Amino acid sequence: MADLQRLADALGQHGGNVREAGHGDAVDGVPATAVARPTSADGVAAVLREATAQGLSTVARGAATALDWGAPPERVDLILDTTGLDRLVEHGAGDLVVVAEAGLPVAALSETVRGAAQELVVDLPPDRLAGGSTVGGALSTGVSGPRRLQRGGIRDLVLGATVVLADGTTASSGGKVVKNVAGYDLAKLLTGAYGTLGVVVRAAFRLHPARPDRVFVVATGPQADVAARARDVVASQLAPAAVEIDRPAGSDVAEVAVLLEGTGNAVGQRAAAAAVLLGGRVQDEPPVWWAAVPGGGASTGPTGGAGSGGGSVETYAKATATLTGVADLLRAALDAEQRYGVGVAVRGSAAGVLHTVVTGTPEATASAVGHLRRSAPTPREGTVTVLRASREVRAALDVWGPVGGLDLMRAVKRQLDPGRNLAPGRFVGGI
Numbered sequence: 293m294a295d296l297q298r299l300a301d302a303l304g305q306h307g308g309n310v311r312e313a314g315h316g317d318a319v320d321g322v323p324a325t326a327v328a329r330p331t332s333a334d335g336v337a338a339v340l341r342e343a344t345a346q347g348l349s350t351v352a353r354g355a356a357t358a359l360d361w362g363a364p365p366e367r368v369d370l371i372l373d374t375t376g377l378d379r380l381v382e383h384g385a386g387d388l389v390v391v392a393e394a395g396l397p398v399a400a401l402s403e404t405v406r407g408a409a410q411e412l413v414v415d416l417p418p419d420r421l422a423g424g425s426t427v428g429g430a431l432s433t434g435v436s437g438p439r440r441l442q443r444g445g446i447r448d449l450v451l452g453a454t455v456v457l458a459d460g461t462t463a464s465s466g467g468k469v470v471k472n473v474a475g476y477d478l479a480k481l482l483t484g485a486y487g488t489l490g491v492v493v494r495a496a497f498r499l500h501p502a503r504p505d506r507v508f509v510v511a512t513g514p515q516a517d518v519a520a521r522a523r524d525v526v527a528s529q530l531a532p533a534a535v536e537i538d539r540p541a542g543s544d545v546a547e548v549a550v551l552l553e554g555t556g557n558a559v560g561q562r563a564a565a566a567a568v569l570l571g572g573r574v575q576d577e578p579p580v581w582w583a584a585v586p587g588g589g590a591s592t593g594p595t596g597g598a599g600s601g602g603g604s605v606e607t608y609a610k611a612t613a614t615l616t617g618v619a620d621l622l623r624a625a626l627d628a629e630q631r632y633g634v635g636v637a638v639r640g641s642a643a644g645v646l647h648t649v650v651t652g653t654p655e656a657t658a659s660a661v662g663h664l665r666r667s668a669p670t671p672r673e674g675t676v677t678v679l680r681a682s683r684e685v686r687a688a689l690d691v692w693g694p695v696g697g698l699d700l701m702r703a704v705k706r707q708l709d710p711g712r713n714l715a716p717g718r719f720v721g722g723i
Contacts, residue, residue: 294326294348294369302342303328306335308376317371319351319715320364321683324371331376333454333462333493340491341460343370344713350458351715352487354395354426357419358433361679362486363691366717374428377493380404388499389451394428394492401427410499413443417585428492434484438534438551438583441526441643443500446483453479454494458713466496481704488719489708503553506533507563510579511572515539515546515626519619521570522548522642526615528569530562535642538581539622541635541651546622548572548642549579586637587649606649607657608680611664613644617674621646624667628660636660648676654684661689671696692720 300310308330317324328339343350348369353359355375377393380401384390385408392401399421402412415437416425431453436445443449452466455478465478479496482489511521518537525548526535533553539546548570552562563574587606613621625636625648634656640646648664650657661676668674671694678691695701698721705712705723717723 294343295346296326298346299326299328299339299342299370302338303330303335304338306338307331308335308339310339313371319353319368319371319718320360320362322364322366322368324351324368326369327371327373329373329376333377333456336372336374336377336456336491336493337460337462339370339372340456340458340713344458344460344711347711348713349716350713351718352428352432352491354429354432355397355424357423357425358429358679361433362718363686364718365715372491374426374491374493377428381494383408385410388501389496390499391494391496392427393494394426394431396427397424398427398430399424405499406502409502411502412449412497413437413439413500414446414449415439415583417583419585427495431479431483431492431495432485432487436645438536438641440645441535441641442531442533445645447480449498450479450483451496451498453482453492453496455482455490455492457490458709458711462493463490486719487715488723489705489714491714503533503555505555505559506551506553507559508575508578509550509552509563509566509570509572510547510575511567511570512545512547513571515544515622516619518546518548519622519642522550523615523618525550525566525569526643528566530566530569532566536582536640537618537622537638537642537646538579538586539625539638540586541637541649542629544626547579547581549582551578581639584639585647585649586639587651604652605654605657605682605685606651607661607678607682607685609648609650609661609664609676609678611638611640611646611648611674611676613646613668613674615643617668618642618644618646620667621664621674624664628663631663632656632660634660636664644674654682654688657681657685658688661693665693670694695720 310328313324349367350370352372374395377395379393381391454464534551634652637649665676
C-alpha cells in the first residue's frame with residue numbers, strides 16, 4: 293500500500309500534488325492506489341525515488357489515449373501523471389529542432405511550430421490527437437503514421453531525451469541535452485517500451501519544413517492488384533510522401549491513396565504520373581479513412597480496460613510486413629475471414645506498417661491473429677502485435693507474438709529497473 297504522505301513529502305518544494313486514486317485511475321483495468329502529478333523533472337525524480345523505496349509499482353500516464361495498449365501491468369500502486377510537465381522548452385526554428393516536456397500535447401506542439409512553417413511529422417491517429425496525446429505518450433507507444441514512408445517514424449525523429457529511472461536517477465542522451473549516458477541511446481531505447489524502462493520527462497525532435505502544396509491520387513480494385521500498384525509507386529521515382537492501403541473487413545476490394553507533397557507545378561506533374569501508374573484519380577482531399585484506425589472503435593470501459601464477454605468484439609493490432617509481404621498480409625486477412633468467420637480490416641502503409649482490426653468471438657479472433665502471423669515466416673519479415681483486446685482474447689494468445697532479442701531486452705530491463713518497479717508486465721515477455 294502506498295504511503296501518500298511520504299510521497300507528498302518527497303515531492304515537497306518541487307511542485308505538484310499527490311492524491312488517492314479515484315474510480316477512473318486505472319491502467320487497462322488494473323486499479324491504482326495513488327496518483328502523483330509533479331510539475332518538474334526534479335519532482336518526477338523525487339517521486340520515483342520514494343516510490344521505489346516503498347517498493348511501489350509505478351505506471352506513467354499522459355492523456356491516457358493508449359493506456360490500454362499492450363498487456364495490462366501486473367499491478368499499479370502509483371500512477372505518475374505527466375500532464376504537469378507541459379512546457380515547450382525550446383524551438384530552434386533555424387536548426388529545425390524543438391525541445392518539449394513529456395506532458396505537452398502533440399497538437400499544441402504542432403500548432404506552435406506551424407507558425408514557423410515547420411512540422412513534427414508523426415501523423416497520430418485523429419482520435420489520439422483530439423484526445424490530447426502527449427509527447428511522452430507518443431514516444432512510449434512508438435507511433436507512426438502515413439508519412440513514415442518518407443520521413444521515418446517517431447524513433448527516427450527523436451534526437452535526444454532526458455529520462456528519470458526507477459531509482460530517481462536522471463539521465464540524458466542524444467542531442468540538446470547536457471549529460472550523456474555511455475552505452476545507451478536512451479531516447480530510442482525508450483521509444484515503444486511502454487514506460488517499462490524509464491519515464492521520459494523531456495525530448496528533442498527533428499522538425500521538417502512544411503510543404504505548402506499537397507495532392508492525393510486514389511484508386512480502387514482487387515486487393516492483389518492494389519497491393520501491386522501501390523508497391524510500384526513506392527519503388528518509383530515519384531517520391532511519394534505516403535502510400536496507404538485500405539482494405540475493409542469482408543471485402544476483396546481495396547483502395548490505395550498516394551500523397552504527394554512539395555511546391556508548385558512539380559506536385560501536379562508527379563500526381564499525373566502517379567495517376568497513370570495507379571490507374572486512379574487526382575483529388576485535393578484525402579479519403580475519409582486517411583490516417584485513422586479501421587473499425588468502429590474498441591470495446592473499452594471508462595477505466596480503459598477492454599470489454600469482456602463471449603460475444604463479438606473488436607481487437608486492434610499493429611502489423612508489419614516487408615514491401616512484398618503486404619500482399620501476403622492482405623491475402624491472409626481474406627483467408628482468415630473465410631476460415632474463422634471473423635472480420636479483418638487492414639489499413640496502413642504499403643511499405644509495411646499497418647493497422648488491423650479483427651472482429652469476432654475471442655476464440656475465432658485468436659485463431660485469426662495466429663493466421664495473420666503465419667503470413668510472415670519470421671519476425672524480421674513481419675509481425676502482428678495485439679495492442680487493444682478483451683481479457684478473453686488476451687488469455688487466448690500472446691499479444692506480442694514471436695519476438696527476436698528477448699534475452700537482450702530482459703537484460704536491459706534488469707540493468708535500468710532491477711526491482712521491476714516501472715509498469716511490470718506491460719511489455720513483451722513480461723518485462
